[in-house]
Amino acid sequence: MSEQIEKAFQKQAGIFQNSKVSSKNKRWYKEVGLGFKTPKEAKFGSYIDKKCPFVGEVNIQGRILTGVVNSTKMKRTIIVRRDYLHYVPKYNRYEKRHTNIAAHISPAFDNINVEAGDIVTIGQCRPLTKTVRFNVLKVQKAKTASKSFSKF
Amino acid sequence: MHPSIFFASSSLSFYYFFIHLSIYLPNGISRDSRHKRSASGARRAQYRKKRKFELGRQSASTKLGGKRIHLVRVRGGNYKHRALRLEAGNFSWGSEGVSRKTRILTVAYNASNNELVRTNTLVKGAVIQIDATPFRQWYESHYAKVLGKKKATEAKIEEVENATKSKSQQKKLAAREATAAVDSLLDDQFAAGRLYAIISSRPGQSGRADGYILEGKELEFYIKKIKSKKH
Numbered sequence: 001m002s003e004q005i006e007k008a009f010q011k012q013a014g015i016f017q018n019s020k021v022s023s024k025n026k027r028w029y030k031e032v033g034l035g036f037k038t039p040k041e042a043k044f045g046s047y048i049d050k051k052c053p054f055v056g057e058v059n060i061q062g063r064i065l066t067g068v069v070n071s072t073k074m075k076r077t078i079i080v081r082r083d084y085l086h087y088v089p090k091y092n093r094y095e096k097r098h099t100n101i102a103a104h105i106s107p108a109f110d111n112i113n114v115e116a117g118d119i120v121t122i123g124q125c126r127p128l129t130k131t132v133r134f135n136v137l138k139v140q141k142a143k144t145a146s147k148s149f150s151k152f
Numbered sequence: 153m154h155p156s157i158f159f160a161s162s163s164l165s166f167y168y169f170f171i172h173l174s175i176y177l178p179n180g181i182s183r184d185s186r187h188k189r190s191a192s193g194a195r196r197a198q199y200r201k202k203r204k205f206e207l208g209r210q211s212a213s214t215k216l217g218g219k220r221i222h223l224v225r226v227r228g229g230n231y232k233h234r235a236l237r238l239e240a241g242n243f244s245w246g247s248e249g250v251s252r253k254t255r256i257l258t259v260a261y262n263a264s265n266n267e268l269v270r271t272n273t274l275v276k277g278a279v280i281q282i283d284a285t286p287f288r289q290w291y292e293s294h295y296a297k298v299l300g301k302k303k304a305t306e307a308k309i310e311e312v313e314n315a316t317k318s319k320s321q322q323k324k325l326a327a328r329e330a331t332a333a334v335d336s337l338l339d340d341q342f343a344a345g346r347l348y349a350i351i352s353s354r355p356g357q358s359g360r361a362d363g364y365i366l367e368g369k370e371l372e373f374y375i376k377k378i379k380s381k382k383h
Contacts (some may be wrong), residue, residue, distance in 0.1 A: 008277060009373045018367035020247045022329055102191075131191045136331035 003047050010048040013057060032060045032123070036137045042108035049076065051128050052106035053135045060135065062124030069118045070100060077132055078105050080120055103134040117142040155285030175186050214238055214274040216256060221296035221359045231361025238274055241361035243282055248294075256361060257346055261378050272362045275305035276354045279374050281346040286363070288342055295332040300343030333339050337371055348374060 006139055011017060012106045030041050032053045041047075042054035050056040055099060067080035080101045085094040103122040113121070116135075121138040128135075174255045184206040189195055195333065217237035244251035261279040262268040268275060288299050296317070298309045317325065328334075341347045348371060351363040366374055 002375060007377070009370045011370065016246055017369060018247045020333075075158070130185070130188070 009017055010054065012048060013050070021113070027055070028053075029055050031136060034060070034064065035125075036121075036125070038061075039108040041111060042106065043106065047107040050107055051104050051135070051139060052078070053106060053123065053125065054106065054123075056106075056107060057126045058128065058135060060123035060137065062127055064121065064123045064145050065101070065136070066119060066121045067101065069114055071116060072105075072114055076105060076107065077129075078114065078120070078136065080122055080134075087131050101134055102129075102131045103136050104128050104132050105136040109136060109139050112139050112141070114139055115142070176206060177202060177207050178208065179208075181210070182206045183208045212236060213271075214355040214361065216258070216272045216274065221356055232357055234357075235355040235359040235361065238355060238361045239281075240317070241353075241363060243347075243363050243365055244314065246324040247286055248291070250287070252290065253360055254286055257281045257283060259380065261374055265286045266381075274351060274355050276351055278351050279366065279378070280363075281349060282350055282365075284342050284345050284347045284351045287347065291334075295328055297332055299334060300339060300345075302340075304344040316345075335367065335371075337375070338365075338367065350374075 003148060012028050017030050018028065021044075025046070027043070029038055029047075031038055038054040042052065044128065047055070051058055053060055065082060065132040067082040070079040070081040072078045080103050081098055083096065083098045086097045087094055103120070103124065119134055119140040119142070121140075123137045125135045127133050172316045180202075184202065185326045186196055186198070186200075209224065215237050216236045216239060219239060220235070221237060222234045224259070226232050232328075238256065239253050240253055242251055242253050256274065258281050259269050259272045259274065259278050260281055262273075262275070263277060264275075267273075268278065291299050293298070296313055296315070297315065299314040327342070348366045349363050350366055350370075351361050353360050353362040355361045361380050
């Protein structure tokens with residue numbers, strides 16, 4: 001319905017929609033493993049995203065990282081910032097460094113309204129675009145919601 | 153004796169340089185990412201020539217016409233069937249579960265490029281029109297009903313529906329009655345003799361243009377797109 005925005009018909013690749021026998025909207029989803037819960041929106045929603053780890057054709061393998069969301073301006077992808085300390089032996093001290101990682105965020109997390117500052121867990125998958133090799137698995141909102149008032 | 157010979161050959165192999173060079177590349181198409189700017193925008197310097205394992209080849213641009221397929225030897229000694237011209241394919245009617253080899257008539261819609269529609273280029277995901285007769289023949293023999301009722305002549309309907317049947321045939325037909333209904337959109341297409349289908353194989357890789365007949369929501373979606381394109 002409203003998710004047919006593109007020029008080609010969006011559908012999940014493996015499921016046959018025109019069966020004469022049953023006509024309920026079939027939806028396929030999977031558990032990504034490693035204890036990550038697949039969101040309700042993924043199981044019962046109506047979005048189509050072939051790059052979603054729950055409802056699409058990508059598998060989570062390799063590293064699982066966490067970071068802070070830096071920007072959410074791209075369509076279905078976010079930049080995650082990971083800060084770390086690098087040790088300089090000569091001075092016996094540490095310096096701050098950071099890496100920006102582009103990660104694909106599934107429409108399953110649309111209703112959570114991910115904003116800059118939220119903590120996010122991302123899992124490695126195969127290359128999805130030129131710079132995206134990760135997929136968002138879990139979102140943890142920042143302590144204080146940015147634009148709404150928290151109770152005192 | 154044996155172990156010492158193996159040892160000698162393995163120490164030699166370290167000195168072989170593995171040369172994968174562009175001498176083997178007749179065209180300039182390469183699939184590397186070293187020519188692209190990095191994520192930060194930096195222009196990457198070229199530090200090596202193109203390698204054979206990063207090669208790309210000209211696209212097939214399969215057209216409609218008498219079957220013409222070229223074999224391409226690819227990495228590993230395997231062959232790809234590059235279809236340059238095709239006229240038929242194996243199409244399946246999903247809800248009925250039958251496949252028939254049918255003639256491809258024309259390309260109706262392509263989500264990526266209108267040029268491919270104009271030039272009738274067969275690619276995966278192209279919406280095409282196929283000849284409906286094999287499927288109609290199967291349906292009539294399976295369900296003893298006429299498809300495309302509006303255009304069918306009285307005589308035809310008579311011939312198909314009231315042909316003499318044996319008792320066991322009649323029993324089978326009665327059992328199939330329940331699932332014999334066909335969507336009105338499909339029925340209209342049968343009346344015209346052309347069905348909308350979509351190619352789901354890759355003609356330039358496998359040499360075949362196979363696919364499935366569009367039904368249901370997908371069919372409505374593409375019919376709407378084709379209609380709005382015409383205006």
